[in-house]
Amino acid sequence: MRFALVGNPSVGKSLIFNQLTGLGVEVSNYPGTTVELQRGNTCFQREMIELVDLPGIYSLEGDSDEESLVRRYLDQHETDAIIAVVNVTRLERNLYLLLQVAEYGLPMVVVLNMADEAIQQGLEIDPGPLRDLLGVDVILTAASQGKNIDRIIPAALAATRPSKVEVPYDHHVEAAIRSLGKMFGADRKESIQALLGFGDNPEFLEAARTIVDEIESRHRMTAAQIIAANRHNFARQLADLTIREETPLPRTDxxxxxxxxxxxxxxxxxxxxxxxxxxxxxxxxxxxxxxxxxxxxxxxxxxxxxxxxxxxxxxxxxxxxxxxxxx
Ligand SMILES: Nc1nc2c(ncn2[C@@H]2O[C@H](COP(=O)(O)OP(=O)(O)OP(=O)(O)O)[C@@H](O)[C@H]2O)c(=O)[nH]1
Ligand SMILES: [Mg+2]
Incomplete structure (x- = not known):
């Protein structure tokens, strides 16, 4: 079994990796500490599990070495499940990446880390709606205190299904996904990637380019901007369902x-x-x-x-x- 830790920079992936494997991967406040993939092993109920600590990224569609590495890794389906680590105090921004990761269709478990900071900031977290909408297990952790870290591996072992979540894209983009699916038998993620200019099949990319030109002639935005805006909106909606700012008690000073x-x-x-x-x-x-x-x-x-x-x-x-x- 092999699980990969995926997430934004500085969300605690390496700290969780260290706690689960006992290895000493560098942990620091500087984003980009893990610049290449790190491997380690952990044993759970006599089963040997390989853990992979991937570099932190903000998006799966950029050109940086880290983004290409993670994209390639997920594309090759080298992992049995993804452990998507999220900084719960920056949920909206982190869900943007998580929604992209979910499109890869791999079994997944979501770790909402930094619960301790969220509590300090007066945030109330309810993982229930996120669990229901994503259709995968969502665990609230505080890695710096080792809280709930022991729940991650059992949850990843139980994760057999990919997330059922689908970003509701603009209807022109949705129509494009359907057309590309019909013409080339492409799945949702492959079609979106092609609309964004990623892919190996020149014919498929050519068809996607024609559709993109058509979409862009009707909008004032590029197809990439429309897709990004749709993801941001959906990430905000999910974050709003999960996080509530505690109403401060009336001050009596x-x-x-x-x-x-x-x-x-x-x-x-x-x-x-x-x-x-x-x-x-x-x-x-x-x-x-x-x-x-x-x-x-x-x-x-x-x-x-x-x-x-x-x-x-x-x-x-x-x-x-x-x-x-x-x-
Ligand atoms: N308060 C708090 N701090 C945490 C928690 N988890 C990690 N940190 C801190 O967050 C910082 C970043 O942790 P890392 O494990 O290096 O983050 P990373 O996701 O591996 O970062 P990259 O390798 O840059 O992608 C470190 O200072 C950790 O000590 C947590 O649950 N609570
Ligand atoms: Mg790291």
Missing amino acids: LDSILTRVIPGIPILLGILVGMLLLVFIAGSFLEELIVEFFEIFALQPFLALGLPPLAEALEHPSYSRSRQALG
């Missing part, structure tokens, strides 16, 4: 209370009125105190020195009172 219109503005008005009242009440009380202080410690000693003209000029009542007192 002072900041969030005071920055809401209610009760923020009434509290602000209350504080302003309170400050005004404080200024009036405390102000008049302080005023009396200051005047009395001034009379006792400034005016009366001044009068006692027999220097009345200023006080007289000010006609201050305490001047007359002091003068009477002094006789």
Whole structure:
């Protein structure tokens, strides 16, 4: 038995490979760490299983060495099942590749890795709808904690069917797939590949090119762009069914209370009125105190020195009172 780990860069394929085989393939945060295929063995219920760690890729239709290597590997059906590893915190982007992989028609199991990060980010994951729509087993793992890694091999051994999922393409593309199927007996994946310009049969490619020209004359996009957009839309729909952002609990800290219109503005008005009242009440009380202080410690000693003209000029009542007192 041979299983191949396929997925985007930095989703944890090599970490899972290492945990299952006990080998030390390089694991790092830099995308493209695994640039060629790595092989290792693991034993499950006395059966020897070969695991292949394929390089991380974003698409199966590019020209890079990694993409060509994975495409060739899947084309040659060298594996009994695919273990499609996905970073669950970037599900939509990762499902784009997974939908392409599914078109190869190989038995498959899907590993939604990095569940620990998803939880930290407040994401709620329900693998159920994805399992139903893909028609294959979907396992939620956290490879950095070794969580659910032991479920991968049994699931891959039980995987006997390819995914039943089909991207709903634009109706012109769907019509092209049907025509190419009828004319050349090509399956869905071969027809899409031919529409994208991949294939060995020149006659088949020529027919596909004619259809592509026809499609492109009716759209403002190239056939490749239409196919990519359809895949992206479908990947988004699948991701939306699988992931839900947890509604954050209402915040009860002072900041969030005071920055809401209610009760923020009434509290602000209350504080302003309170400050005004404080200024009036405390102000008049302080005023009396200051005047009395001034009379006792400034005016009366001044009068006692027999220097009345200023006080007289000010006609201050305490001047007359002091003068009477002094006789
Ligand atoms: N938090 C968290 N980190 C993980 C998990 N799985 C893998 N990682 C980390 O993700 C980074 C990438 O892991 P790799 O195993 O090298 O990823 P890869 O898919 O082999 O990457 P390429 O070889 O570039 O395709 C490493 O730093 C891992 O430690 C996980 O479940 N949770
Ligand atoms: Mg790797």
